[in-house]
Amino acid sequence: MKKNIAVIMGGYSSEAEISLKSGKVVQAYLDSDRYHSYGIQILPDKWVYVDAEGAEHAVDKNRFSISPKGETIVFDCVFNAIHGSPGEDGLMQSYFELLNIPQTSCSAYQSALTFNKRDLLSVLKAYGIKSAASYYLNLGDPIDTGAIVEKVGLPCFVKANKAGSSFGISKVYEKDQLKAAIANAYKEDDEIIIEAFLDGIEVSVGVIRYQGKTKVLPITEIVTENDFFDYEAKYEGKSQEITPARITPLQAERVREVAKNAYELLKMKGYSRSEFIFIDDEPYMLEMNTTPGLTTESILPQQAKIAGIGLTELFGSAIEEALSQK
Structure with missing residues (x-):
């Protein structure tokens, strides 16, 4: 019997438009012989199911169900394709845990932890996973540009x-540019992390649960035409994403080990994509994404393809893994 799958997309952050693209790709590639898929848009002003004709039907938040033709549809599993809040910070995970509905991403605690760059890097540092020197600010804190430069440099x-x-995000070269960059960061969040510049090869490493096992995907090297891997580089063709990465066997072995170790230490589930920069042969972690981009051009699907995993298999495995945890 086919399972009813809610593919949630959108969200409350600047990443909503990208998430909508990811969600539609997931729907397009889900195996229609095994699943009935329903695109659910989670937006600040509404939660709606959008049917094949584009009509919107309200979601009953009490039980996360829809009734597009008068008959109530409940879901066997939720495929989480929301980048940013509330799909990547633990809020949706907590909601579905309360409703006892399986979902494809990591659990609420892991989601909240990994979404908070400062907390993630602090936790992993205790296990020997390296990261750049950093300085923290919260909205309302005094801004001491001298102290910042002394801690992280320029x-x-x-x-x-x-x-x-x-x-x-901004790359800052002069002390007098710091306050404008901080103001820009506060447009997205009330917490800021300021990090030292690491001059080395940048790579992205996908780690997933696939067919019941933890699997490290082929490593992608990031080569940007811009000053760093910014929005334009990520989504508007201003970068090369080279898989497999042009790194030494030692570097590849080391970053695979660190990425898998982080995934397992945090008791992750579902997909993760972690970013690193090499200083010599040592990978320094920048961040971990737990609902990475899922379009055909996105990094994790590219890595899966090189590993011989098609999108139908990639997405289906995530659903079956979530169902097995119920």
């Missing part, structure tokens, strides 16, 4: 702590 990166797709 150039440095100013980032919104809880944001993705490079929203709210």
Whole structure:
């Protein structure tokens, strides 16, 4: 019997448009012989099921169900394709855990932890996973540009702590540029992380649960035409994403080990895509994404393809893994 799958997409952040694209790709590639898929848009002003004709039908939030033709449809599993809040910060995970509905991403705690760059890197540091020197600010804190430069040096990166797709990030070369960069980051979040610039090869490593096992996907090297891997580089063709990465066997072995170790230490489920920069042969972690882009051009699907995993198999495995956890 076919399972009813809700593919949730959209969200409350600047990443909503990208998430809608990811969700539609998931729907397009789900095996229609095994699943009935329903595109559910989770937006600040509405939660709606959008049918094949484009008509919107309200979601009953009490039980996460829809009634498009008068007959109530409940879901066997939720495929989470929301980038940013509330799909990547633990809110939707908590909601579905309360309703006892399986969902494809990691659990609420892991989602909240990984979405918070400062907390993630602090936790993993205790296990020997390296990251750049950093300085933290919260909205309302005094801004001591001298102290910032003393801690992280120049150039440095100013980032919104809880944001993705490079929203709210700036590369700063001069001390007098810091306040403008901080103001820009505060547009996305009330917490900021300022990090030392790491000058090395940048790579992205996907780790997933696939057919019941933890699998590290082929490594992608990021080569940007811009000053760093910003929104334009990620989504508007201003970068090369080279899979497999042009790194040494030692570097490849080391970053695979660190990425898998982080995934397992945090007791992750579903997909993750972690970003690293090499200093010599040592990978320094930048962040971990738990609902990465899922369009045909996105990095994790590219990696899966090189590994011989098609999108139908990639998405189906995530659903079956979630169902097996119920």
